[in-house]
Amino acid sequence: MPVNRIVCVAGARPNYMKIKPVMDALERHGAEVVLVHTGQHYDESMNDVFFRDLGIRPPDRYLGAGSGTHAQQTGRVMAAFEPLLGELSPDAVVVVGDINSTLACALVAAKAGPLLAHVEAGLRSRDWSMPEEVNRVATDRVSDYLLAPSPDAAANLRAEGYREDQIHVVGNVMIDTLLANLERARASDVLDRYGLTRGGYGLVTLHRPANVDDPDALRGLLKALGEIAGRCPLLLPVHPRAAERLAAVGVPGGIRVVPAAGYLDFVALQDGARVVLTDSGGVQEETTALGVPCVTLRENTERPVTVEEGTNVLAGTDPDRITAVVHRVLDEPPAPRCPALWDGQASERIARILLEGGTARTRLRPTDLAPGLTAGAT
Structure with missing residues (x-):
């Protein structure tokens, strides 16, 4: 049958x-x-x-x-x-x-x-x-x-x-969708709306409970991000579950908090970024396909192929280590690589x-x- x-x-x-x-x-x-x-x-x-x-x-x-x-x-x-x-x-x-x-x-x-x-x-x-x-x-x-x-x-x-x-x-089906919509995303005016220039900013996403639900952990991450923002201004689209927690802890200068982005706008923001800092699994994959340097703010990843065959670097959650890893990535960006069969x-x-x-x-x-x-x- x-x-x-x-x-x-x-x-x-x-x-x-x-x-x-x-x-x-x-x-x-x-x-x-x-x-x-x-x-x-x-x-x-x-x-x-x-x-x-x-x-x-x-x-x-x-x-x-x-x-x-x-x-x-x-x-x-x-x-x-x-x-x-x-x-x-x-x-x-x-x-x-x-x-x-x-x-x-x-x-x-x-x-x-x-x-x-x-x-x-x-x-x-x-x-x-x-x-x-x-x-x-x-x-x-x-x-x-x-x-x-x-x-x-x-x-x-x-x-x-x-x-x-x-x-x-x-x-990777995520890459099917990315490649099918990439030109539409690149036509977005989201960079102009936020006054950004291609390669002139970093993009941040935070939503994992381990990162945003513990105030001490969140303060440590924001401390590192604040130091990085002194060299590369950061844009942080706010995931709904993180908005109140960010407001309670306080966001350092140099980090611009904006509303959550739709799919096309977010792909455009990834594509235009100098570096992406994230705790999201999907973003690790999308940045690899786009050839954009990615620093993952987690101690582990279920997508190690993005590290071994992509542009992802696992930084952990220690603020000093994050800062050091991001500075190294900014100085020497990883070469674009994409795993086999991530072809749409x-x-x-x-x-x-x-x-x-x-x-x-x-x-x-x-x-x-x-x-x-x-x-x-x-």
Whole structure:
């Protein structure tokens, strides 16, 4: 029985850039695609502007999950998605990334029976304090198709005992969207609006709880950014969850805080920056594809390929180290490099795998586990 009806799930800003090219490719190949928006992100700055910029059609179904604790949010998505999946009876479900909606819909789909495909499978930070790490590992475990963006991600999956027929290195769907919209982004007037010149500023993003929720950690980061701004003025589009915390701590001079940017404006800001400082995984990827120096304000990254084969440098969160790393990058920018298969065709590869790969169940079974491992009893 061929795969015809496919549910594609999106829930938050990081998902939109990943699901759009996959939907387009599946529909070009004749699949019936149902777009389900969980509502994990719902305000205009994190939702509507991205749908407009990317040309994503309105979702076919909206679950209205809203905000809350990780357990509350995950539970609400599962409770809403389960009856919908029963109604739609899809042949396959596609989830992307590592947000709470990804895991919630993956768990429901795994129990309901349709094939489950995880886009961005195999990414690992090995930092279990990050909720995203729990989400991505658990999602991979219940998925049939593990669609990895790079060979290092595939190597992680092999090391965890997944079979070769589950693992597909397809490239990076974020880069599909970036390349498809790059000329439109470069036509944006956002640099003029902010009085910026190409190569004359640094761009900063901060949103990880470890960086913005702890006032002492945030003060340390802002101290480093203030010193860097003395050499290279910095622009900081404010993520909604960070706005109040930044205001409470106080932002040093030389750092210009502006509202959160839409997709096209933000790509233009990345493309024109002398350096980008970030704690975002997606920004590490986009700057690598653009050839722009990136300094990651984290102790680890689930995207080491951007360091090994891209323009990313891992600086950690110590203020003195961050300052030293950024000065070194400004003095000697890394040479532009881009990983293989980050060529704008990842979504085409995904569509062919899902639509031509048949419907054989490929999910990891207890008998597939490595020697010495056993599945837990229920």
